[in-house]
Amino acid sequence: MMGMMSWEVGAAEQGWRKGPWTPEEDKLLNEYVNLHGEGRWSSVARSAGLNRSGKSCRLRWVNYLRPGLKRGQITPQEEGIIIELHALWGNKWSTIARYLPGRTDNEIKNYWRTHFKKREKSSHKQEKRKAQLLKLKQQQENMSRVSSHADTDKLLKVTDQENPENQQNITVTMHPSTSTVEDHYSPIMYHHDNNIIASNWSSDQYCVVDEGLWGGLWNLDDHPQNDHVDTYHINKITTTQTQATGFTFGGDSNNFYNAGGHIF
DNA sequence: AAATCCTACAACCGCTTCTAG
DNA sequence: CCTAGAAGCGGTTGTAGGATT
Numbered sequence A: 001m002m003g004m005m006s007w008e009v010g011a012a013e014q015g016w017r018k019g020p021w022t023p024e025e026d027k028l029l030n031e032y033v034n035l036h037g038e039g040r041w042s043s044v045a046r047s048a049g050l051n052r053s054g055k056s057c058r059l060r061w062v063n064y065l066r067p068g069l070k071r072g073q074i075t076p077q078e079e080g081i082i083i084e085l086h087a088l089w090g091n092k093w094s095t096i097a098r099y100l101p102g103r104t105d106n107e108i109k110n111y112w113r114t115h116f117k118k119r120e121k122s123s124h125k126q127e128k129r130k131a132q133l134l135k136l137k138q139q140q141e142n143m144s145r146v147s148s149h150a151d152t153d154k155l156l157k158v159t160d161q162e163n164p165e166n167q168q169n170i171t172v173t174m175h176p177s178t179s180t181v182e183d184h185y186s187p188i189m190y191h192h193d194n195n196i197i198a199s200n201w202s203s204d205q206y207c208v209v210d211e212g213l214w215g216g217l218w219n220l221d222d223h224p225q226n227d228h229v230d231t232y233h234i235n236k237i238t239t240t241q242t243q244a245t246g247f248t249f250g251g252d253s254n255n256f257y258n259a260g261g262h263i264f
Numbered sequence B: 001a002a003a004t005c006c007t008a009c010a011a012c013c014g015c016t017t018c019t020a021g
Numbered sequence C: 001c002c003t004a005g006a007a008g009c010g011g012t013t014g015t016a017g018g019a020t021t
Helices: A006-014 A023-036 A041-047 A054-065 A076-089 A093-097 A105-116 A124-148 A212-217
Strands: A154-159 A168-176 A189-192 A195-199 A207-209 A233-236 A247-249 A257-263
Touching: A023 A041, A023 A054, A041 A054, A076 A093, A076 A105, A093 A105
Parallel strands: none
Antiparallel strands: A154 A168, A168 A257, A189 A195, A195 A207, A207 A247
């Protein structure tokens, strides 16, 4: 275990230790930050007697040592929030993490990748079938988009109660993504209160999320353990008259639709 | 029993954004 | 304003350990 690992060679060149943190390093960092507080990460390293870069120290603290972090499995409820917010904002992991107290952006990102990443190991036969289906779906998608004559598939009213003047309308538009093949993620199945709100579109199916979903899961009322963490409330959701019948997601290896959003 | 494959996730890297001076 | 350094972000990689062949 204590051999000359490759990362040790690289670390020697750079002057910083790299790779997994040891319990001793954790202890040093923990004690130092508890005593002096967060921030000034580059000086933390040396002051705490750690041969680590500030970046590495910050990451370790934020993702692992920081108090208030939840350990263990993502709950179905958390999963639902992740799915919804990812649909809203895409890979805005840190933004999503703010709505999941005790969870880190890294954790959420990893969770999404490992659980919803599109299975790439499907057979050629399946791929061809998907390609055919996709064409159909795209036609349907285009038609429905035209008929709704608006980018505004959803209009949400999001209120930050700490700063009521920051009330925002968020319009979610569906658009062809420019992401790489690796970014094709899809939930397999999601239930909330016995309602299936997202179903297997990682294989051949579209997912149409019902309107009712938004009222349900968006009733967030977070109580972060750390008082410096902002508390967000999403307390009212409104929809426009002109909106389409709901969210439509699609996916495939060449083209897919991702949910993005803009705030105005 | 060994080799290989697979999965999960911690940690790194490069880039962008923020902030203090 | 401008700029440099710090902090933050998201994509990606490395690897431990479990599953499969």
